[in-house]
Structure formats: C-alpha cells, structure tokens
Amino acid sequence: MKYEVRDCIDAGTEFCPCHLAAANECIICSQLSGKSFCDCINWKGTCILQEYSSNGSNPKAQRKSYNAQIEDRIMLEEEVLKLKIKVPRKLAQDLSYPGSYIFIRKPNTMQFYDTPISIMHVDLDENIITVAIEIRGIKTKNILALGKGEKILVRGPFWNGIFGLKNIYTLKNSKAIIAARGIGAAPMVPVIDKLIANNNQVVLLLDKTPFNSFISEEYLKKYNIEIHDIEMLEKGELTEEFINYVEDLIKNKEFKLLHCSAADILSYKITKKFQDSIKLSCCNNAKMCCGEGVCGSCSSRYSGHIVKRLCKVQCEPSNLFEGRRLI
Incomplete structure (x- = not known):
C-alpha cells in the first residue's frame, strides 16, 4: 500500500476532541492514540491534546x-x-x-x-x-x-458522506465528471453546487437504474450541465460504453476530477479503472449507527491490522479500497 495521508472530518471542529480521544483512539493526535510523543499525522490548526486538557480531560459534547x-x-x-x-x-x-x-x-x-x-x-x-x-x-x-x-x-x-473531499474543494476553473447511479443522484447535488461555485464545468453521466426518473432534476435546472444517460454496470462490471465515454473525456486534459455517486461496487470498479488517470472522489456507503466512531458498525479492516472508522476517517477512494479485508 502506498503512503496514505489520512484525516479526521471532525478535527478542529466544535465536536473535537471526541470520545475516541478519551479512549486513546484519536485518529489525528499521536498522544491521544497511545504514543508518548507529539506527532500529529495531519495538523488542523489546533492542538487536540490541549483542547482535551482544557476541557477537563473530557470529550466535547457531541451532536x-x-x-x-x-x-x-x-x-x-x-x-x-x-x-x-x-x-x-x-x-x-x-x-x-x-x-x-x-x-x-x-x-x-x-x-x-x-x-x-x-x-x-x-x-x-x-x-x-x-x-x-x-x-x-x-x-x-x-x-x-x-x-x-x-x-x-x-x-x-x-460531514463524512464523501471520500476525497479535498479533490472537490481544490478543483477550480476546470472541468469535472460526475458519475451517478440510482439513489446516488441525491447526494451528488451539493457536490455539483460546490464545483460550479468554484467556476468548474460539469459533465453528468447518469444511470437511473433502478428508478424511472431523475430524482434530483429540479435542483440542477438552474445550471447549464451536460447530461448523458448511460448504463454503467452490467453483471457487476463497467460497461464498455461507460469506459469509452469516460476515457474520451479524460483524454481532454481539462478534466481533472471524476466523482462517483453510487454504490460501492461502482465506486470500486471506477477507482480500479481510473485511479491512475484522474483525481477521484466517491460516496461513503459505510453502514453507520452512531456516527461518532464508537459503535464500530462503520469500521473496516485492512491489511497490516489497520482499522478505519469510516464515519470519521477522510481518505482518498484509492485508499478506501486498497488492502481492504472482506472477512
């Protein structure tokens, strides 16, 4: 597995430090994850240990x-x-x-x-x-x-409903591809809003399956978006039509981002196929119960005895699937 820069979606917010810090399981702070030295893996502009101490060595109030x-x-x-x-x-x-x-x-x-x-x-x-x-x-x-x-x-x-958020926020004055399927047409709307606010052009590849209608059409009418109906999956594999269409767009060097708003099977196939060609982002489809990293229902295990609490860990789509244990 290549070097991975991980982040915590709650770090530096009003909800940090959380219950993970109290249990010595903090995602960012080395000293609140069982180590004896200061080595934050991704500095967020505030010292989580200091915040924890100032709060009487207690986690902040949660949602x-x-x-x-x-x-x-x-x-x-x-x-x-x-x-x-x-x-x-x-x-x-x-x-x-x-x-x-x-x-x-x-x-x-x-x-x-x-x-x-x-x-x-x-x-x-x-x-x-x-x-x-x-x-x-x-x-x-x-x-x-x-x-x-x-x-x-x-x-x-x-806030951790999307992996690869950094790629969405940093894209400006460029072009992006959105691949949405089924109910994924709903959470893609704020992504499109942000991309267009940053002066990007958007091409939407839409697979309505298993629905008959475009469930978020009313929110995109205000934008001049190029929309193409296209079948993306057939027997669990990307269709040739979809692959060829995306490859043709990527050949145009102005396209810098491919966002997948769909089930994990599509996100995985798209990541595997295009991760070396373009920056990616995708939906977070982890099963959740508490949203605070405590219950463990969102946890996924990776090679090297690594556990990621996907309700809080923010990472690239390529790191989401690489080395992931299925059992």
Missing part, C-alpha cells in the same frame, strides 16, 4: 437531536420518498457542504431507528433541508409512516 418538522413529503418513485424538513438555522448552515448527512428517526422510537441519510439540498433562506430516502427496510419504512406537518428527530451535523 444533538432536534425535534424538526416535515414541511413537505413527496413520493418521487414507488420506493423513493423526498422529505423537506425545517431545521434550526445553524444546523442548516452546517449541512450546506458536500458530504453532509444526518440521522433521522420517528419520534418516540429508540435510537436504534436512527437512519443515516445524505443531504440533497439546503435552502438557507427558509432553513429547509431536503433528503431523498430509498425505502428498503425497517428503519426507512418507519419514516415512511410520517406525514406532512409531523415531527421528525434530526441528529447532526455529520
């Missing part, structure tokens, strides 16, 4: 749950629910970045019902966040039972 209201409820497809939720002003501001997500659940249910959902759109004028939920299991069916005007519990903000 709150807000009793928010459902402003609108729309069935985009038979199994895709769009919710518009009124939230406090600060929470709306904190969720207006690429990779933002929340945990939501029906009131009067246990925290086990917390469902991680990526943010599709934030209206900062009205403090309304929009999410698209694919109805798949017990948690999402529980949310489906809620109606317009009812209350919903929202816990956040969380």
Whole structure:
C-alpha cells in the first residue's frame, strides 16, 4: 500500500476532541492514540491534546437531536420518498457542504431507528433541508409512516458522506465528471453546487437504474450541465460504453476530477479503472449507527491490522479500497 495521508472530518471542529480521544483512539493526535510523543499525522490548526486538557480531560459534547418538522413529503418513485424538513438555522448552515448527512428517526422510537441519510439540498433562506430516502427496510419504512406537518428527530451535523473531499474543494476553473447511479443522484447535488461555485464545468453521466426518473432534476435546472444517460454496470462490471465515454473525456486534459455517486461496487470498479488517470472522489456507503466512531458498525479492516472508522476517517477512494479485508 502506498503512503496514505489520512484525516479526521471532525478535527478542529466544535465536536473535537471526541470520545475516541478519551479512549486513546484519536485518529489525528499521536498522544491521544497511545504514543508518548507529539506527532500529529495531519495538523488542523489546533492542538487536540490541549483542547482535551482544557476541557477537563473530557470529550466535547457531541451532536444533538432536534425535534424538526416535515414541511413537505413527496413520493418521487414507488420506493423513493423526498422529505423537506425545517431545521434550526445553524444546523442548516452546517449541512450546506458536500458530504453532509444526518440521522433521522420517528419520534418516540429508540435510537436504534436512527437512519443515516445524505443531504440533497439546503435552502438557507427558509432553513429547509431536503433528503431523498430509498425505502428498503425497517428503519426507512418507519419514516415512511410520517406525514406532512409531523415531527421528525434530526441528529447532526455529520460531514463524512464523501471520500476525497479535498479533490472537490481544490478543483477550480476546470472541468469535472460526475458519475451517478440510482439513489446516488441525491447526494451528488451539493457536490455539483460546490464545483460550479468554484467556476468548474460539469459533465453528468447518469444511470437511473433502478428508478424511472431523475430524482434530483429540479435542483440542477438552474445550471447549464451536460447530461448523458448511460448504463454503467452490467453483471457487476463497467460497461464498455461507460469506459469509452469516460476515457474520451479524460483524454481532454481539462478534466481533472471524476466523482462517483453510487454504490460501492461502482465506486470500486471506477477507482480500479481510473485511479491512475484522474483525481477521484466517491460516496461513503459505510453502514453507520452512531456516527461518532464508537459503535464500530462503520469500521473496516485492512491489511497490516489497520482499522478505519469510516464515519470519521477522510481518505482518498484509492485508499478506501486498497488492502481492504472482506472477512
């Protein structure tokens, strides 16, 4: 495995130091991860150890749950629910970045019902966040039972919904390719917003499978984006049509980023095929329960006895899949 620069999405924020620091498992601080010397792997402008000591050797308070209201409820497809939720002003501001997500659940249910959902759109004028939920299991069916005007519990903000965030933020005055499939068409919207805000041109390659409609079309109407419907996967492999189209775009040296907003199978195949040709970013599809690095449900194990808590660790897509143990 090549040298990897890892980061913690919460380092330097109001939620740092967290419970990992208290357990000597800090991702950034060497002294809060069991070592006896100062050797932070990625300096964030603040000393995590000093913050921890100043807070009485206790972690900072973690995310709150807000009793928010459902402003609108729309069935985009038979199994895709769009919710518009009124939230406090600060929470709306904190969720207006690429990779933002929340945990939501029906009131009067246990925290086990917390469902991680990526943010599709934030209206900062009205403090309304929009999410698209694919109805798949017990948690999402529980949310489906809620109606317009009812209350919903929202816990956040969380920011690690995308790997390779640095590549998105640093791309300016250039061109980017977005490959989106299925429900991945929802979390790609803030990525496109950021890329265009940085004066980049975007080409969107869209595979609607398994849906019939383009679930985030309304939020892209304001942009002049080149959109191509294209099948990306066939029997678990990238289609020749998709490979040829991306390769033709990459040959144009102005394209500097390929973002994949889809399931891990597509992110893995795209990373394996194009990681040596262009900078990459992709969705974080880890299974999550707490979002704070404590429960371990998002943990993945890698060769060399390395464990990554994917709710907090920010890394490149190539490092996300390289050396990953499946068992």
